[in-house]
Amino acid sequence: MIDIDNLNIKNILEHAHIxxxxxxxxxxxxxxxxxxxxxxxxxxxxxIGKDAYDPQWAFVDENGxxxxxxxxxxxxxxxxxxxxxxxxxxxxxxTSKDIAWFMVNAYMEGHExxxxxxxxxxxxxxxxRVKPFSAEDILxxxxxIIIVTEAxxxxxxxxxxxxxxxxxxxxxxxxxxxEVIGESPRILQGSLTDKEARKSIYQAxxxxxxxxxxxxxxxxxxxxxxxxxxxxPLKNNSGQVTHFAAIERDISQIKFHQEQLANRNNDLKALxxxxxxxxxxxxxxxxxxKTQLESMAYFDxxxxxxxxxxxxxxxxxxxxxxxRRKEMIALGLIDIDNFKSVNDTFGHNAGDExxxxxxxxxxDLFRHEDAICRYGGEEFAFSIMISQKDQAExxxxxxxxxIRDKQYQLEETNLTITxxxxxxxxxxxxxxxxHELFRNADSLMYKAKQDGKxxxxxx
Numbered sequence: 001m002i003d004i005d006n007l008n009i010k011n012i013l014e015h016a017h018i019x020x021x022x023x024x025x026x027x028x029x030x031x032x033x034x035x036x037x038x039x040x041x042x043x044x045x046x047x048i049g050k051d052a053y054d055p056q057w058a059f060v061d062e063n064g065x066x067x068x069x070x071x072x073x074x075x076x077x078x079x080x081x082x083x084x085x086x087x088x089x090x091x092x093x094x095t096s097k098d099i100a101w102f103m104v105n106a107y108m109e110g111h112e113x114x115x116x117x118x119x120x121x122x123x124x125x126x127x128x129r130v131k132p133f134s135a136e137d138i139l140x141x142x143x144x145i146i147i148v149t150e151a152x153x154x155x156x157x158x159x160x161x162x163x164x165x166x167x168x169x170x171x172x173x174x175x176x177x178x179e180v181i182g183e184s185p186r187i188l189q190g191s192l193t194d195k196e197a198r199k200s201i202y203q204a205x206x207x208x209x210x211x212x213x214x215x216x217x218x219x220x221x222x223x224x225x226x227x228x229x230x231x232x233p234l235k236n237n238s239g240q241v242t243h244f245a246a247i248e249r250d251i252s253q254i255k256f257h258q259e260q261l262a263n264r265n266n267d268l269k270a271l272x273x274x275x276x277x278x279x280x281x282x283x284x285x286x287x288x289x290k291t292q293l294e295s296m297a298y299f300d301x302x303x304x305x306x307x308x309x310x311x312x313x314x315x316x317x318x319x320x321x322x323x324r325r326k327e328m329i330a331l332g333l334i335d336i337d338n339f340k341s342v343n344d345t346f347g348h349n350a351g352d353e354x355x356x357x358x359x360x361x362x363x364d365l366f367r368h369e370d371a372i373c374r375y376g377g378e379e380f381a382f383s384i385m386i387s388q389k390d391q392a393e394x395x396x397x398x399x400x401x402x403i404r405d406k407q408y409q410l411e412e413t414n415l416t417i418t419x420x421x422x423x424x425x426x427x428x429x430x431x432x433x434x435h436e437l438f439r440n441a442d443s444l445m446y447k448a449k450q451d452g453k454x455x456x457x458x459x
Contacts, residue, residue: 019102023074023119025112027052039100039125041093055433058092060099062130063240064152073106074119083107088130089123101127130236145169145248147185151233151241154205158313159184160244172250174220182320185246188217192224195279195286201231208233208241214251226255300374302352303359308381311373315383315434318371322385322428330392330458331383331437332423333445334362334399337453339378342417346410351378354408354417361402365395383437385428389458392423396456404454418454420445425458 013020019036023029032040032047040047046056052072059067069075073084084106090099102123110117146166153159162180170176173188180187189198197213204211212230219225227248234243263269298310306314315331322329336358343351355378362380366372371383386392400419408415422445424437431437444457451457 017124019123021047021121021123022109023052023121025078025117025119027074027078027119030118036123039102039123040091041100055436058432060090060092062088062090062238064090064099064242073104073121077106077108077119078112081108081112088126099127100125101130130238145172145227145246145250147246147248148234149185149244149246151205151208151243154202156186157184160205163243169248172219172225173217178324179220188219190216190218190222190224192216193218195283204231205244214255225250225252227251300359303356303374305359305363305380306371306373308373308375311371311375311381311383312434314371318369318383318385319428319431319434323431325385327428328386328389328425329383329428329431329437330386330389330395330423330425331441332381332392332396332421332456333375333438333441334358334380334382334419334421335445335449336378336403337418337420337449339417342410342415346413350410353410357406357408358403358417358419361406362399365398365402381438381441386425389425392425392458396421396423396458400454400456420448420453421456422446422448423456423458 013033016033017035019039020031020033021029021036022031028049028051029047032044037044037047042056050056052074053069057072059072061067061071067089070079073087073089076084084104087104087106088101089104090101092099103126104121104123106119106121108117109120145168146164147162147169148164149160149162151160153161162183162185165175165177165180169180173180175187193216197215201211201213201215210230210232212228214226214228216224216226228251229246229248231244231246233241234245236242262272298306298313300307319329321327336354339351339354342354355374358380359374362372362382366382366384369385371381373381375381382395384392384395400421403419404416406416408417422441422443424440424444426437440459444459448455448457
């Protein structure tokens with residue numbers, strides 16, 4: 001009979017096909033077997049010594065939503081003092097943006113607080129079992145135009161985001177895959193696209209249901225074309241709807257002949273004119289309501305600048321564009337100096353007037369394609385795409401000077417104010433986490449405050 005007490009456990013782990021990682025109680029990694037290194041697509045040096053808060057980790061839950069730090073396996077074991085069994089977790093590979101899916105188990109070895117306390121995490125690759133959509137479903141209908149979008153966010157202006165188009169799509173629209181991946185199918189729609197048809201599609205997508213519609217779209221050059229589309233939800237192995245596939249057919253010729261026949265009938269012409277009037281009125285009403293809702297959701301009511309929510313959306317698009325052009329991103333934070341004393345001396349109404357005037361200066365100095373916002377309180381933010389760092393310096397020079405030269409009439413006092421600015425610049429392709437941009441810009445702004453205010457620092 002084999003004496004298993006004499007077996008070399010580490011040698012067994014080194015040859016195991018499942019990944020094994022061992023953390024200390026402070027979550028730092030002290031051991032990773034070869035299978036773990038291969039499954040995580042990392043090197044030994046990228047793992048050993050790193051803790052659960054290292055920015056290289058980007059986990060998602062089984063629904064594809066970002067996983068909070070407290071829900072990471074090692075932290076969950078430490079917090080709950082309970083084992084984790086067969087938990088599905090996805091890891092985003094920063095080199096490819098693909099998601100690798102793992103079945104994870106974890107437990108604590110030793111007593112909490114003791115020197116020999118460790119958390120052992122084991123995992124195996126189940127990516128093939130939880131692929132978000134089936135390529136076969138799409139290939140079966142490849143003779144038509146195919147568009148696949150995400151299903152988790154379908155609201156304007158972000159979603160739904162395109163993740164796949166076929167060659168028939170490229171041929172009909174003139175757009176390449178690289179131009180539309182990450183965009184919304186709304187880029188194909190225009191002023192004459194039927195609003196009610198779009199509404200019907202939106203309601204079906206919200207309910208994760210199939211829907212069929214005939215829609216007027218526009219290609220890359222602005223040429224209109226009609227499509228007959230059938231949108232179907234795509235489910236993963238857990239039965240969850242993760243994507244939508246739109247199967248479309250160009251019916252422009254059929255539509256053209258139908259309109260020619262309709263134009264021969266005077267009664268139908270009159271009816272068409274009446275319907276067009278009603279559509280214009282309805283479109284105007286919906287546009288006004290849409291504009292009002294967008295203003296409430298994305299703009300600061302005091303300064304009329306975009307708020308942080310809209311700024312985040314604009315910043316993501318700016319970063320994506322800069323990555324395609326291999327340009328730099330400059331993100332700046334602006335803080336009005338001694339703003340509390342203005343409020344204390346002249347009152348909050350006077351302070352609000354100052355904020356509105358500064359907002360006007362910022363709005364005038366930046367371009368339409370730049371991202372600006374009221375970041376909160378007396379802080380503002382901006383982000384611009386640049387090719388050289390001195391472009392950010394020029395923008396800060398103009399901004400500092402414009403704020404300092406402005407005269408503010410408060411009661412019987414002519415007041416001047418200053419601002420402190422911190423700007424962080426980096427190549428867009430190096431940006432993995434937008435929070436790092438804000439953190440670095442905030443640190444530089446704080447340094448400008450400490451060194452006497454009325455200045456800017458750029459890194």
